Amino acid sequence: MKSSWLLTGLLALGLAASSPAMAKAFDVTILGAHGGLDDGNLSAYLLREEGAQTGVLLDAGTVLNGVDKADQAHAFVSIAGAGTLGYARSGRIVHQVIQGYLLSHAHLDHVAGLVAISPDDPGKPLYALPSVNAVLQEDLFNHRVWPNLGDRGVKPALGLLHYHDLIPGQSMALAHTALSVEAYPLSHGGVESTAFLLHSGQDALLYLGDTGPDALEAGHRLEALWSHVAPLIRTHRLRGIIIECSYDNSRPDTQLYGHLTPRWLLAELVALRASAGVSMRGFPILVAHIKPRLSEGKSAEALIGEELRAGNDEGYAFTIARQGAVWRP
Template identity: 40%
Template sequence: MRILLLLCGVWLQWGAALSACGQQLPAGAAFAVVPLGVKGGLAEGNLSAYLVAAAGSTDYVCLDAGSLRVGIEKAVVNQVFPVPADEVLKRYIKAYCISHAHLDHVAGLLLNAPDDAPKHIYGLSECLATIQNDYFNWQAWPNFGNAGNPPALRKYQLQALVPQQVSPIENTRLSVQAFVLSHGSPMQSAAFLVRSQDSYLLYLGDTGADEIEKTHNLRSLWQALQPLVRRGQLKAIFIETSYANSQPTQQLFGHLTPALMMQEMAALAQLTGAPALRGLPVVITHIKPSEGNEAAIKKQLVEANALQLKLIFPEQGQLLTF
């Protein structure tokens, strides 16, 4: 009987690891991440969107939603999910966290709204106001929100996040803290610090460097992160690097280059000590897929990686674990 119980325990643990997706997760993983879109503009079917769940759970939050269905379908083909795409959209995605309301971060959400299930959309108040007033207004798109021009269909509950205040994400085992970012004055963006038990994952929406943006937003974010990095609780950083170093400063439009991204990582290292960042997974997002840009960015990042970060270049529909 004791052996049977032990075998049952092992089976339940194995089944929980498989339940988040169609593949077994590594032992000790805290998060399962499924990139539904990884590019920054141009690639209409592959725009910023990342599903995140606590390991062993099928309850995902979607961080930005530039592309949804194409990414979900690729993940199904790759056996990341054992169910059809419609079920992933309606049942697995429990909520959205939107960093800012540019179309390459919300187009998938808008286009799939008619077939989606009711759920929450989280974001800073400025972002949610744009979604409600400029998209969900019966002119750009039907009002799937819970306010604005009547009749409001109330499929989505738009929930404003207070910067740096912890908020639970409905119907998941996750919570989130939002941090203000600058995406080219006066555009506001956000970073989301997602928590599962004692583990954290940081996702940054589009952002410029403090030096260029003339702000201290990233510095404030790094200060908030430093104790988590020191204790090994931060499992990954998702950060954009849109342009190669040759991009003129006046044409960055609130984005980062490899040099600027590594400059910001160095600012974090000053707070934590460089050894604390060694081997930290850093997922590079929002690369503009113009000719030669991707190859240049990857080369420049690898060459500038004096901090020995674990650089990851995500692929649409391919499972990541942290």
């Protein structure tokens, strides 16, 4: 069993502690963690092989502000060019470290940062399912909402961004990194979203965009995804999962709009464990896309953390995503 699976404990509310001697396959720098409302802290996860100087951004709700926040938290100490300061340093991360964008769907909390930075970030590939790229080119980069900086769509297509359509289940190498990706469709309240299975050598990491549970989405897309990744769990090659949990359990099922609560997240993880047929005790899971509560009382993170802890009979190693942190599954 890989060392990363030996992390025990029912729930980590910050970053899970680990020994420097433990082998790591991935660095995930959290540029944006929230699932809405907080426009400077929206879904964006910079994935690199450990120690690599380049990587890709998993969704792009927040880019430049997320880079600044992560840099203030010393998340980029291993990146060359530490002598630069301010926007020049942030620009180096954006231009040279982020080598492409993997977009799970085109909702604004997943693409707003990309749109904002796009005029100053030319040449970048946009990796997405065809349905997602179609929304970007028809409804966003269309010279009405925003200039068409892409290489197809409404003329003139300025060609600063390059669309790459991902075929479900087929591997695609990610340019200027040692990573590859497979995309799998998810159901998000009537919108097609995406799970990305990232590979680095023999190791893999699974990132899920917004998704509802199969039972409410009237489909089997999570079931199909679990069957795809189950062999990686059995052979201890899947290093971790990033998955949403937007609301606490007080949210009615009729108002989830294609999202998960702790109850539904735990139910889906039970289905994953059953598909894998092995214990997942200590398996690293980053809980993402929590929507902030604009009311008195406990934070959404605290409530969701408590509910996950209370129902965590399988002993998953949950970590709550927080902007600026680095997660190393």
